[in-house]
Amino acid sequence: MIRSELITRLTEQYPHLTHKETTRVVDTIFGQISEALSRGDRVELRGFGAFSTVLHNARTGRNPRTGESVAVDKKRAIRFKTGKGLCDRLNPGGDADDGHA
Numbered sequence: 001m002i003r004s005e006l007i008t009r010l011t012e013q014y015p016h017l018t019h020k021e022t023t024r025v026v027d028t029i030f031g032q033i034s035e036a037l038s039r040g041d042r043v044e045l046r047g048f049g050a051f052s053t054v055l056h057n058a059r060t061g062r063n064p065r066t067g068e069s070v071a072v073d074k075k076r077a078i079r080f081k082t083g084k085g086l087c088d089r090l091n092p093g094g095d096a097d098d099g100h101a
Contacts, residue, residue, distance in 0.1 A: 003030075037078060047085030054079050 001009075003026065011022045036043050037053055044050040058074040082090075 040076075045083070047083050049080055049082045049086055052079050052081075053077065 011019050042052045053076045061070045061072045
């Protein structure tokens, strides 16, 4: 699902909200999640999952085409861990090893 599909579905599900209002709500939620992650905060959406950041240290990599050494700067990456509710919904029956004990 892409952002515009999410907005359309929400507008259909909540007819008292206009398309413009729904767009503003979606943009606000995504904006707040982005801001929290950029500060290094963890964002947890119960039943869905948790977003966090992890720091990858600078390292020396290799260009796969030439084999030449390349300096790779340190960077932060986003991690997502699914919540129990989402895991249960994706794997009905509870037989999957989802990492939740």
